Amino acid sequence: MATDTRVILICSGKGGVGKTTLTANLGISLARQGETTAVLDADFGLRNLDLLLGLENRIVYTAQEVLEEECRLDQALVKHKQESNLSLLPAGNPRMLDWIKPDDMKRIVEMLSDQFKYVLIDCPAGVEDGFKNAMHASKEAIVVTNPEVSAVRDADRVIGLLNTNGIKPVQLVLNRVRPKMMANQEMLSIDDVKDILALPLLGLVLEDEQVIVSTNRGEPLTLNSTNSPAAKCYLNIARRLQGEEIALIDPAKEIAGFGAKFRRLMQTKIF
Amino acid sequence: MTLRDIIYKLLRRQPASASTARERLQLVLAHDRSDLSTDLLDQMRKEILEVVAKYVEIDMDEGAVSLETEDRMTALVANLPIKRTLNGQIKLLETAKEKKEKSENLEGGLTNS
Numbered sequence: 001m002a003t004d005t006r007v008i009l010i011c012s013g014k015g016g017v018g019k020t021t022l023t024a025n026l027g028i029s030l031a032r033q034g035e036t037t038a039v040l041d042a043d044f045g046l047r048n049l050d051l052l053l054g055l056e057n058r059i060v061y062t063a064q065e066v067l068e069e070e071c072r073l074d075q076a077l078v079k080h081k082q083e084s085n086l087s088l089l090p091a092g093n094p095r096m097l098d099w100i101k102p103d104d105m106k107r108i109v110e111m112l113s114d115q116f117k118y119v120l121i122d123c124p125a126g127v128e129d130g131f132k133n134a135m136h137a138s139k140e141a142i143v144v145t146n147p148e149v150s151a152v153r154d155a156d157r158v159i160g161l162l163n164t165n166g167i168k169p170v171q172l173v174l175n176r177v178r179p180k181m182m183a184n185q186e187m188l189s190i191d192d193v194k195d196i197l198a199l200p201l202l203g204l205v206l207e208d209e210q211v212i213v214s215t216n217r218g219e220p221l222t223l224n225s226t227n228s229p230a231a232k233c234y235l236n237i238a239r240r241l242q243g244e245e246i247a248l249i250d251p252a253k254e255i256a257g258f259g260a261k262f263r264r265l266m267q268t269k270i271f
Numbered sequence: 272m273t274l275r276d277i278i279y280k281l282l283r284r285q286p287a288s289a290s291t292a293r294e295r296l297q298l299v300l301a302h303d304r305s306d307l308s309t310d311l312l313d314q315m316r317k318e319i320l321e322v323v324a325k326y327v328e329i330d331m332d333e334g335a336v337s338l339e340t341e342d343r344m345t346a347l348v349a350n351l352p353i354k355r356t357l358n359g360q361i362k363l364l365e366t367a368k369e370k371k372e373k374s375e376n377l378e379g380g381l382t383n384s
């Protein structure tokens with residue numbers, strides 16, 4: 001049994017902030033770095049992880065059949081075509097929500113921990129049972145949020161719950177950062193969000209159209225175009241997770257052209 | 272305050288929205304984290320003022336009991352300017368400075384994580 005398995009909950013409170021996209025890209029990146037990685041779709045109500053990874057047509061069994069002992073774990077796991085270190089355990093039927101218990105999640109994760117170095121749990125939105133079951137099975141957590149009031153508020157709720165349940169460490173990923181809006185002070189800054197939530201920042205992800213393109217294809221960004229802005233961000237996050245020290249990108253430096261210097265000047269703190 | 276804020280002020284334009292977002296968030300999170308309903312908070316505010324009013328006359332218009340939050344710690348902060356003590360001795364608030372000092376003396380912290 002691999003006792004040093006890292007079981008990481010990827011959660012947010014609010015929906016649509018980028019949990020599933022982060023899970024898929026971290027899975028690919030970690031696998032590529034040679035780590036055996038399982039991604040577990042715990043969003044039984046609105047499963048999507050299979051689609052983002054391009055594995056939707058290869059699902060035979062799901063977590064449900066594993067729990068009901070209708071199949072073995074390795075029969076349900078879907079191995080990624082290009083990155084053989086990565087496997088997906090698909091979410092079962094949405095009706096699973098009615099009967100699955102915290103200890104069921106724990107059992108699944110324990111089974112996965114025998115075989116994998118990383119287990120990434122793609123969490124449903126909200127702070128109800130789906131989230132709580134997944135939290136019960138996790139050791140550490142990544143909270144994903146956007147620089148927007150509603151996303152930050154919901155993240156705060158989740159962080160409160162993670163803290164009271166002894167999940168450690170809890171780190172922050174700030175997704176959909178728009179450098180121009182930040183420079184114009186029309187978007188909460190990196191420091192604003194970090195200070196308000198009082199969490200260490202694991203990384204930020206720039207707003208990037210390529211994320212949508214890659215979703216269309218079912219090929220996470222980090223699989224091919226490692227040069228797009230968001231792909232670089234996801235890769236950095238994976239490497240920091242592995243303990244490497246990599247400086248955060250400075251959104252102000254991501255703005256090209258003439259306006260950049262001016263915007264920086266305008267951000268000068270006077271008092 | 273940034274250079275942009277100052278220029279906006281001079282031009283009487285609305286300040287950039289990020290600072291508004293930050294302030295609104297800090298306020299709403301102080302309440303979320305304390306898990307106190309507005310009703311309970313109002314009730315507590317009223318009772319605190321009643322207790323203090325037994326000993327000193329406070330300026331009800333200026334006084335404030337609010338929740339503030341920093342670093343995931345929530346504090347109950349009372350800022351209660353004193354008009355005069357109740358033993359008849361009128362303490363005139365001549366200078367704003369004096370008033371501030373007094374109210375600071377009354378500032379109490381109550382942590383609540």
Ligand SMILES: Nc1ncnc2c1ncn2[C@@H]1O[C@H](COP(=O)(O)OP(=O)(O)O)[C@@H](O)[C@H]1O
Pocket residue numbers: 012014015016017018019020021022048175176177205206207208209211212215230
């Ligand atoms: N960095 C980004 N840049 C642009 N679009 C993004 C980014 N991250 C996520 N998205 C888009 O936001 C939507 C929600 O993302 P998803 O990962 O499904 O969120 P969640 O799992 O939290 O509900 C998707 O359409 C996705 O393509």
Ligand SMILES: [Mg+2]
Pocket residue numbers: 019020021043048123
């Ligand atoms: Mg999702």
